[in-house]
Amino acid sequence: MRGGAEQQIRALKYSPFHYPLTTEDDRITISLLYVDDEEDLRDLTQIYFTELCTDITCTTAASGAEALELVAKHPFDAVVSDYQMPEMDGIDLLKRIRTAGLEIPFIIFTGRGREEVVIEAINNGADFYLQKGGAVRPQYAELVNMIRKAVGQRQDAGALRQKEEQLRLIIDTMPLCISYLDREGRCLCVNRRFAENFGITEEECIGRRIEEVLPPETASTIKQSMKAALQGESDFQERSEEYGEGEVRHFREGCIPQRNGHGEVIAFLSLSVDITHLKRAEAFAVNRARRQAALAELGQNALTDIDRQALMDSAVAITAEVLEVDFCKVLEPLPSGDRLLLCAGTGWRAGIVGQTTVGASTDSQAGYTLLTNEAVIVEDLRTETRFTGPSLLREHEVTSGISVIIGSVDAPCGVLGAHSCRRRRFSREDVDYLQAVANILGAVMKGPAAMGP
Structure with missing residues (x-):
């Protein structure tokens, strides 16, 4: 029967009314899988595409099972399948392909024209449905148009989906x-x-x-x-x-x-x-300028004949403003060595400065600073375990604080501290600034405090 199919195609090809189904404008080659249990129709279809549609390469399968094996091995652009076949009909083949997650354009090409078959095919993901019968040329011309349209639509949808994924990636990142x-x-x-x-x-x-x-x-x-x-x-x-x-x-x-x-x-x-990072960068630049100006002012005061107490008062006031804290203090060791006197401060209740003392050991942050010979940062005094928070800090509801030694480690002459009621994370720059102020004070402060509590 193959010879009969070839004769039909040749008669069509060399007919005076024939015009090619592939033009020079066709720029893509479509890989087609044609599935039909009738050998004559498989031969006719393959010869038709070979002779008349050079942009479509046709592979045939005699059953649904053979089609599934071919689909698993080759990336076909479209599948055309008969509906009524033994063991696995065209709808079952379509379901198996869609269940496998494959979006290959699928066309049902069959002699069965029942409405329920058409509905079932479309509901299961078929792109088109074409009923066999009638003149060969119009029928196959319509099939070719359906194949090209289905493939084009899937390619357009794929390109659109890819652009959407690219856009989504850009937006999400x-x-x-x-x-x-x-x-x-x-x-x-x-x-x-x-x-x-x-x-x-x-x-x-x-x-x-x-x-x-x-x-x-x-x-x-x-x-x-x-x-x-x-x-x-x-x-x-x-x-x-x-x-x-x-x-x-x-x-x-x-x-x-x-x-x-x-x-x-x-x-x-x-x-x-x-824009937090931008705000922080702006604030950092402003704060650096403020700190440099503050240190320059304190250094200049230290070089003049300014009174020792006046310098300490100026230092705590400027430091509280620059570090944006609620309290700032200077503590000096008393002659006994076991207590520290609050000799200068800002933010504290009236009558505190010049009268209150704290322990010089682990019973205060200042004492612990002297013991460790390094800066001490407290993020939350309520959970602090390294030392006991003195009543001075607790009564003023202090939460966070920082303290450094005034003078040298070998011969400290006091402790400079800054404290905040709200929880705060002090930075390395805060430590450096406070230590710079302490160094200026250390150059002026000599010996233990002269006054008692």
Whole structure:
């Protein structure tokens, strides 16, 4: 029967009414798998594509099982299958291919034209359904068109999906919290950083209003930006938010409106960027300049005939301002050696300075500083285990503090301390500044305190 198929194709090919189904504009080659249990139809189809469609290479299979083996070995661009075949029909083959996760374009090409078969084929992922019968040329021309259309659609969908994945990768890795909102403030899409930052999944955001998923202050800022955007304004605002104890983060937030062809706002792109590192860099530069100026002022005072007590008073006042702490103090050892006198300070209750003493051992932070001969940093006095917090600090509700030795390690002449009521993490730069102030004081302070408590 193969000879009969070849005669049909030759008659069609050399007919005066024949025109080629492949043109010079065709730039892709389609790898096709044709599945049919009838040998004559397999031969006819293969010869047809070989002779008339040079952009389609056709491989045939006599059964669904053989087709599955071929699909597992070769990356076909499309599958055309008969419906009624023994052991495994075309719908079963389609299901097996889709269950395997393969999105190969699939066309049912069969003599069975029942409506329920068409519906079942489409419901199971078939791209097209074509009924056999009638003149060869129009029928195969329609099949070729379906193959090319199905392959083109899948390639377009694949290219679109790839672009979406690329765009998603870019959006998810940007150092921004991004949300796409409708006019009512419902989340249509958010990026990964947005979800992670607010402790929710992307799926939990979709369809919900921003006030349902964001902290009140953040939601209010976005609402204000949306209102400004509706009025044609570009409104990006900065806000600060406290995370945990002592950590403040800074953000710059705003909305960009999306408009339709009539200029109407239909949605918003909400952006939030963490600018904490920029704020910290700015603050660091400002603080460094302030500290350098403060040290220059104290150094200049030390070189003049300024009174010793006046220098200490100036040092604690300037240090409290520069380090932004609630309390600052200078402690000197008494002649007995077992107590330290608060001889200068700022922030303390009236009558404390010049009268109060603390222990010179592990019963105070200052005493522990002298014992260790190094700077001591306390993040939370309530959980401190290295020494006992003296009543002076507890009564003033001190939480965090830093202290350094005044003078040399071999011959210390006091302790300089700075303390805060709120929990705070002192930096290496804070230690260096405090030690620089202590060094200036050490050049002036000589010997033990002359006065008693």
